[in-house]
Amino acid sequence: MVNQHLILFDLDGTLAPLSRPIPETALIAIKALQDQGHIICIASGKPLYYLTGLCRQAGLRFVWLIGENGATLQKDVALPPRERLRLPISAAAVAACEQIRKDAVATFGDHIWFQPNEVAVTIFFDTAETQQAIREWLDIKENWLSENQLIIFPHNDSFDISPAHIDKGKAILKLLDYLGIDQKRSIAVGDTWNDVPMFEVCAEAIAIAFPEAKMATHHVADLDSAFDCIKTLL
CATH class of the missing domain: 3.40.50.1000 (HAD superfamily/HAD-like)
Incomplete structure (x- = not known):
């Protein structure tokens, strides 16, 4: 065509x-x-x-x-x-995604759950209070996220965290x-x-x-x- x-x-x-x-x-x-x-x-x-x-x-x-x-x-x-x-996804980017997932579990426990992605990390939350807490937590980790080349896409029901490239x-x-x-x-x-x-x-x-x-x-x-x-x- x-x-x-x-x-x-x-x-x-x-x-x-x-x-x-x-x-x-x-x-x-x-x-x-x-x-x-x-x-x-x-x-x-x-x-x-x-x-x-x-x-x-x-x-x-x-x-x-x-x-x-x-x-x-x-x-x-x-x-x-x-x-x-x-x-193409670097091993460092994969490792950084795995680390942010572990940190989120350690911080928020049963108040969050994850979309079963292959690469990125998508965090869902149980309440508006947890949503705000995650937003503040990600703000604190801004430098770490930047150093590890991760980018955040906030949504009404979740946060997507992906390799920046x-x-x-x-x-x-x-x-x-x-x-x-x-x-x-x-x-x-x-x-x-x-x-x-x-x-x-x-x-x-x-x-x-x-x-x-x-x-x-x-x-x-x-x-x-x-x-x-x-x-x-x-």
Whole structure:
């Protein structure tokens, strides 16, 4: 397909409300884009196993998945995956992630739990008080995190802690190269700070209710408006 685009969607807050399924209207719109020959990718802080199950339940096939904010990539929902890509991750970064996980357990005990990631550390909390305590704890560890090249993406329900050289933008560049698609034919849709690297590398960036994203080329109020915007760009 001459005009084939790679169209990328964040999951939580973008394709679906937090902890809710993808709406039927969004699934219909995605499948329509696929029928036109475009490649769909879901890029999330969630691990690949979660995204795989979500897409299976939603009936989404032939999609690319980017998990853990860029650390892991795979094609489609088959397990083992048909095609799989990885960004290079140093042993030092892996060790630092393991250390921050151990420190969090020692500090917060049963008040937290972890998303079962392959690389990054995602900390969930039980109460707003624990959330604030984690935020303050991470502030105290700011220098250590910087020295060990870890970056934090705070969310309403969790904190993602990832190697600083891993993000959605770098994963997208790797995927574009692998697929042989020109960067000029890439569109990203997102709603929060861990989507900024997507916005920075894609030719068109659609921010949903995220006015702070100054680098976005388009700002819309909701997902339906984002799909309308995509139609005008293709």
